[in-house]
Amino acid sequence: MEVQKIINKEILEVQNLVKHFPIYTRGIFLKKQVGLIHAVDDISFSIKRGETFGLVGESGCGKTTTARSILYLDQPTSGKINFEGKEIITIFSSKNKEEKQKLRRKIQYVFQNPYASLDPRMTVADIITEPLTIHTSLPKKELYQKLYELLELVGLEPYHAERYPHEFSGGQRQRICIARALAVEPKLLIADEPVASLDVSVRAQILNLLKDLQQKFNTTYLYISHDLSTVRHLCNRVAVMYMGRIVELAETQELFDSPLHPYTKALLSSIPIPDPLAKKSRIILPGEVPSPINPPIGCRFETRCIYKKDQNCIKYPPKLVHIGKGHFVACEKTKKP
Amino acid sequence: MNKELLRIEGLKTYFDTWAGIVKAVDGVDIEVIEGETLGLVGESGSGKSVTALSIMRIVPSPGKIIEGKIIYKEENLLEKSEKALREIRGKEIAYIFQDPSTSLNPVLTIADQLLEVILAHQEISKKEALEKAIELLKLVEIPDPDVKIWNYPHQLSGGMKQRIAIARAIASQPNLLLADEPTTNLDVTIQAQILELMQNLRKRLGMAMILITHDMGVVADIADRITVLYAGRVCESADTKTIFYKAKHPYTQALLTAVPSLALRTDKLKVIPGNIPNLIEPPSGCRFHPRCEYAIEKCTEKIPELIEIEPGHKVACFRALEINLESPLGGAKNN
Ligand SMILES: Nc1ncnc2c1ncn2[C@@H]1O[C@H](COP(=O)(O)OP(=O)(O)O)[C@@H](O)[C@H]1O
Ligand SMILES: Nc1ncnc2c1ncn2[C@@H]1O[C@H](COP(=O)(O)OP(=O)(O)O)[C@@H](O)[C@H]1O
Ligand code: SF4
Ligand SMILES: [Mg+2]
Ligand SMILES: [Mg+2]
Numbered sequence: 001m002e003v004q005k006i007i008n009k010e011i012l013e014v015q016n017l018v019k020h021f022p023i024y025t026r027g028i029f030l031k032k033q034v035g036l037i038h039a040v041d042d043i044s045f046s047i048k049r050g051e052t053f054g055l056v057g058e059s060g061c062g063k064t065t066t067a068r069s070i071l072y073l074d075q076p077t078s079g080k081i082n083f084e085g086k087e088i089i090t091i092f093s094s095k096n097k098e099e100k101q102k103l104r105r106k107i108q109y110v111f112q113n114p115y116a117s118l119d120p121r122m123t124v125a126d127i128i129t130e131p132l133t134i135h136t137s138l139p140k141k142e143l144y145q146k147l148y149e150l151l152e153l154v155g156l157e158p159y160h161a162e163r164y165p166h167e168f169s170g171g172q173r174q175r176i177c178i179a180r181a182l183a184v185e186p187k188l189l190i191a192d193e194p195v196a197s198l199d200v201s202v203r204a205q206i207l208n209l210l211k212d213l214q215q216k217f218n219t220t221y222l223y224i225s226h227d228l229s230t231v232r233h234l235c236n237r238v239a240v241m242y243m244g245r246i247v248e249l250a251e252t253q254e255l256f257d258s259p260l261h262p263y264t265k266a267l268l269s270s271i272p273i274p275d276p277l278a279k280k281s282r283i284i285l286p287g288e289v290p291s292p293i294n295p296p297i298g299c300r301f302e303t304r305c306i307y308k309k310d311q312n313c314i315k316y317p318p319k320l321v322h323i324g325k326g327h328f329v330a331c332e333k334t335k336k337p
Numbered sequence: 338m339n340k341e342l343l344r345i346e347g348l349k350t351y352f353d354t355w356a357g358i359v360k361a362v363d364g365v366d367i368e369v370i371e372g373e374t375l376g377l378v379g380e381s382g383s384g385k386s387v388t389a390l391s392i393m394r395i396v397p398s399p400g401k402i403i404e405g406k407i408i409y410k411e412e413n414l415l416e417k418s419e420k421a422l423r424e425i426r427g428k429e430i431a432y433i434f435q436d437p438s439t440s441l442n443p444v445l446t447i448a449d450q451l452l453e454v455i456l457a458h459q460e461i462s463k464k465e466a467l468e469k470a471i472e473l474l475k476l477v478e479i480p481d482p483d484v485k486i487w488n489y490p491h492q493l494s495g496g497m498k499q500r501i502a503i504a505r506a507i508a509s510q511p512n513l514l515l516a517d518e519p520t521t522n523l524d525v526t527i528q529a530q531i532l533e534l535m536q537n538l539r540k541r542l543g544m545a546m547i548l549i550t551h552d553m554g555v556v557a558d559i560a561d562r563i564t565v566l567y568a569g570r571v572c573e574s575a576d577t578k579t580i581f582y583k584a585k586h587p588y589t590q591a592l593l594t595a596v597p598s599l600a601l602r603t604d605k606l607k608v609i610p611g612n613i614p615n616l617i618e619p620p621s622g623c624r625f626h627p628r629c630e631y632a633i634e635k636c637t638e639k640i641p642e643l644i645e646i647e648p649g650h651k652v653a654c655f656r657a658l659e660i661n662l663e664s665p666l667g668g669a670k671n672n
Contacts, residue, residue, distance in 0.1 A: 274581070277666075288494050
């Protein structure tokens with residue numbers, strides 16, 4: 001009974017997360033704060049154990065900041081993040097080294113740019129085993145055994161171990177990053193645009209690899225992307241972000257079949273479909289995303305919304321409301337029960 | 338009707354580098370018909386940009402056009418003097434790049450940049466030119482054009498900069514626009530705006546366009562015909578519907594099935610094994626053979642020619658007629 005409860009539990013719960021970046025004047029002596037970038041503004045979501053949760057939205061909407069906040073690479077301005085039942089902002093900001101280590105082992109990440117995220121002076125063997133030497137005290141023999149297992153797992157050859165990152169293509173480098181992240185058997189893998197810099201033929205290889213590995217290890221994924229088609233391919237549930245807020249959250253199929261938020265609708269309709277005979281009912285949004293420094297005070301999408309807006313839209317930020325079947329929407333005009 | 342505007346025959350553009358000769362474009366044939374949008378697709382490094390730069394004859398050193406013909410309105414551009422070419426460049430054939438910052442000068446206002454091209458090709462007063470520039474900004478749907486014209490590029494968003502680059506390119510009403518991944522760096526909702534704008538302008542001005550992209554969705558949407566490049570050579574060329582529904586080249590097919598699609602949800606994506614080949618020592622025979630599931634002995638030995646297998650449909654594959662490729666979109670809409 002107890003075990004059952006733990007299995008079904010949410011592995012990660014983000015509550016009212018806010019991250020603002022102060023901006024300063026570039027004076028020599030006086031550093032004066034002149035504004036705030038509202039990168040992430042009061043978002044809440046939770047991820048179930050073993051699922052792939054997608055975070056989508058256009059550049060600058062706060063996806064990476066959310067990931068970095070969970071990893072405490074950016075210190076959240078406010079909010080709570082529970083991981084396996086413990087509030088981790090408190091742990092990360094404490095002096096408890098041991099607990100912090102444990103967390104760093106359990107939450108791993110893969111970033112967009114496989115060129116920047118690998119140390120060019122380290123061999124592949126060193127790169128992949130580094131987290132193991134930090135987090136475990138495996139004897140050398142077992143360390144190498146593990147290394148070769150990992151190489152095989154991500155589709156690299158044993159002889160690659162002694163090579164340096166520059167000798168690899170983008171896709172292969174991303175495989176190295178994935179092997180490194182998986183080395184310590186994390187509970188949660190955050191993948192931030194892992195295929196964005198790869199060519200289509202190679203992209204498919206990496207997406208399939210991520211899928212296979214998840215099935216094998218039952219790792220929970222937070223998959224971040226601006227590309228809705230890869231999100232659809234990988235994710236169980238998806239949250240759509242716009243200007244630091246979540247505007248809609250639902251199961252993947254539900255979101256793609258019946259999007260409700262006007263931004264989600266426009267976003268989905270903007271994706272070019274690789275079928276010349278597909279029916280096109282494109283919603284072209286007017287204008288561009290406003291500045292995150294002085295964002296609209298009501299609904300962030302109000303300046304581009306295609307619905308007939310009213311005072312409520314302009315004055316009050318709409319709440320993310322549950323409208324049934326795990327489908328949440330933050331829009332004044334779509335509050336159907 | 339269907340008058341040919343541009344024909345590239347056997348184009349070879351090589352880069353002589355310290356590591357060896359990079360055969361970036363190695364025998365490419367392309368045709369563009371007046372007023373059409375030709376989609377030039379392929380993965381990165383397949384030679385799309387070098388092909389476009391070759392048409393304009395602005396291949397950067399150490400690149401050189403080694404061989405071939407580029408026939409524009411019945412004249413070979415490769416035989417023209419640099420002076421004669423300057424008349425064509427910008428005026429008849431214009432270019433927009435992936436990164437709009439490349440085509441815009443950061444220290445000049447938008448007004449300066451537009452006046453420069455307007456005055457280069459037309460004999461009108463500065464005042465008239467300025468009016469024309471504002472007209473152009475309206476044409477590319479820039480809000481508050483009479484204010485924005487005094488901005489510098491860095492004051493504008495990526496989407497706005499690309500609009501300015503388009504305005505600059507169409508200032509002299511070219512017959513052919515080479516658009517090299519014009520929306521690749523933009524977000525999808527902005528991409529949708531820019532693609533619609535480009536389509537409208539193309540129709541309005543009656544120009545032809547070569548749209549370079551790696552995104553099969555984009556070409557499905559706006560190309561009339563498509564030419565697929567792989568490792569510096571053309572694999573297949575046909576009208577858009579044929580490419581998507583009746584592709585005959587294994588690489589075209591692979592490109593279509595490797596894309597996760599919103600329309601078709603498959604559990605597992607079909608994968609093209611291996612990596613994009615090195616162009617210093619490209620694979621022998623068919624360049625796709627090491628990754629091709631249909632390859633036979635002959636493919637490793639001889640280079641397949643681009644052959645017209647039905648009117649308007651050209652394929653460079655020995656097995657094009659014997660293998661039966663099924664479109665991932667299904668056969669229902671075939672023919
Ligand atoms: N370290 C930082 N300092 C200041 N602003 C930042 C910083 N990191 C991100 N931002 C800003 O926060 C917003 C969200 O950025 P980001 O999370 O990277 O978006 P995404 O990953 O969705 O593209 C953007 O406006 C970005 O410019
Ligand atoms: N300046 C250069 N020096 C050496 N090689 C180059 C240069 N420019 C392009 N190439 C090579 O030419 C090939 C084709 O490049 P390009 O036309 O830019 O590809 P695409 O636009 O299809 O991505 C690539 O292999 C690239 O490395
Ligand atoms: S020529 Fe041979 S290797 Fe090339 S695509 Fe056709 S079957 Fe494959
Ligand atoms: Mg990001
Ligand atoms: Mg290019």
